[in-house]
Amino acid sequence: MNISKSKYKPRMTPNVPGKLNIKRTILIGLAFLTSQAAWAYYNFIMPLMLREFYADMNISWLGADTFVGMVMVLDNIVAVICLPYFGVISDHTHSKHGKRMPYMILGIILGAISFSLLPHMKIFWALFAVIMFFNLSLAFYRSAAMSLMPDLTDPKLRSTGNALIQIMGAFAFLLGYSGPIIMNLFYDVETYEGTVAARIGSFYFVSVVMLVGLMILFFSIKETPTGEKFLKIGKLPISIDPITFENLGEHPSPIGKKENKLTYLKTVLSDKDKSALFMLLALFASSFGVNAIETFYSSFAIIYLGWTDGMASTVLMIAPISLVISAYPVGKLSDKFGRKNAVTLGLIGLAFTVEILHYLDLWLLNPSSYYIGTIISIFLAGFFIALISINGIVIIWQLAPEGKIGAYTGVYYLFTQAAAIISPIVAGFQFDLYTQVFPERIQLYGTGYQYRQLFFYVLMWQLIALIFISRVKRGESEEFTKTHLKNLAEQYSDG
Secondary structure: OOOOOOOOOOOOOOOOOOOOOOOHHHHHHHHHHHHHHHHHHHHHHHHHHHHHHHHHOOOOOHHHHHHHHHOOOOHHOOOOOOOOHHHHHHHHOOOOOOOHHHHHHHHHHHHHHHHHHHHHHHOOOHHHHHHHHHHHHHHHHHHHHHHHHHHHHOOOOOOOOOHHHHHHHHHHHHHHHHHHHHOOOOOOOOOOOHHHHHHHHHHHHHHHHHEEEEHHHHHHOOOOOOOOOEEEEEEOOOOEEOOOOEEEEEEEOOOOOOHHHHHHHHHHHHHOOOOHHHHHHHHHHHHHHHHHHHHHHHHHHHHOOOOOHHHHHHHHHHHHHHHHHHHHOOOHHHHHHHHHHHEEEEHHHHHHHHHHHHHHHHHHHOHHHHHHHHHHOOOOOOHHHHHHHHHHHHHHHHHHHOHHHHHHHHHHOOOOOOOOHHHHHHHHHHHHHHHHOOOHHHHHOOHHHHHHHHHHHHHHHHHHHHHHOOOOOOOOHHHHHHHHHOOOOOOOHOO
C-alpha cells in the first residue's frame, strides 16, 4: 500500500537545490550532539567509578583494569548488534512526527534519565543494569540521528552537511568534558564529598544538555509525517524527497541478496592485490592504540597524576578542538603530498607525541609547566589523529575495485568496531599484568603508575600500523577525482 502524497504534507520550507541550509543542518546536528556529549563524559568518568566498584567486589581472579575494559566495551558491542536493526526499522516507521523523530524522542529522554541515575547506583549489578539500559537507549536513536541529515539534505551537498555534523560532534565533546570544569566552581573537589557531588552534578549537566538538545531539535526540525500515530512499523521503507520533503510513499527494498560484513571481508581477502588488506590492518592497529587513550587517560591523569576531574577534562577538551582546527590544513596536506603519505605522517607524529607524553613529567618537573606541555602535546596528537582518520577511509575507497566500494566500506567499519571492542580489554589486561609483575614499582611510585604504560601501548600499535602501511602500494589521491571522492563521502559517511 502506498501512502498518499496529499495526505501528509511537508512541514518545513523546501531546500533550495544546490544550496545547503546551514542553520537547519546545525539544528539537525543536535541529534548527534546529544549522544556524543553523553559518550564524552561516560568514557571519561566510568573507568574511575568502575574501579571503585571493583574494590568492593570479590573478583580477585580478574584484574581491576581488565574488569574496567570489559565493561567499557559494552556500548560498542550493543552498537554492532543493534544499530543495523534500529536503522532498518526507522526506515519503515509510520509516525505523525516523521520516521526519525520518534526514536530520538524516546531514546534521548530514556538515555538522559538513565544517565542521571548512573552515579546513584551503589550495587554493581544495579549499575550494570543501568549501563545496559543507557547503551540500549542511545543505540535506539543513533541510526535515526545519523540518517536525519541525508534525509533532509540535497544529495549533492551531503558531504558538506556531514562536515557540519562532525563539527557538532566535536562541540558535543566540549560540552561533555565541560561538566567537571563547571562543577569545580561549585564544589570543593579537594575533598571526597566534594568530588562525589561534582561528579553527580556533571551527570546531571550532561543529561540536561541532552534534553535541551532534544527540545530545540523537536521544535525546529519538523519532519514530514508518515503516519497517524506516534510510532508504527510498516512492512516497506518510506521515502522522503530531500529537496521538497514530500512523502514519496512506501517502496520495495532493492532486490538481491543482502550481504553482511563477513561476506565483505571475504571479498577483500580474495583480492590478489593485498594493499587494501594492509591498509585496513594499519587503521585497525592505529585505532587499537587510540581507543585505549579514550578509555584509560582519565585514570592516568586522576589516579596517578592526582589531577582533579576538571583538570583532566580540560586537557581532553583539546583533542576535539584540534580535530576541528586541523580539518582544512589536513585536506591541503593530503592533496599536496598524497593520502598514504599523510596517514604515514600521522602515525609517525602520533607515535612521537605519545612518547613525549610518556616522559614529559620527567622533563617538566614544575606542575604548571607539565600541565601546559600536556595540553600542547594533546593538541598535536589531535592533529596527527586527524591525518589518519580523515584520509584512511578515502584510501580504502580508492583501493576498492569497481563495484565493490560498498563492500570495502563495510569492512572498514568492521575493523574499526573490532578495535573499539577488543582494545580496552587488552589494554586493561596489560595494566593488570604490569601491576602483578612489578608490584614494587607500584609501591614505590604510587597507585596508578601502571597507567604510564598507556603511552608505550599506543606507541607500539602505531609502529605496528606503520609496518602494515609500508606494504600498501596503491591508493594515492590522484586515482579519484575530487568530485568522485565527494560523492563517496556523501554515500558512505557514518556521521
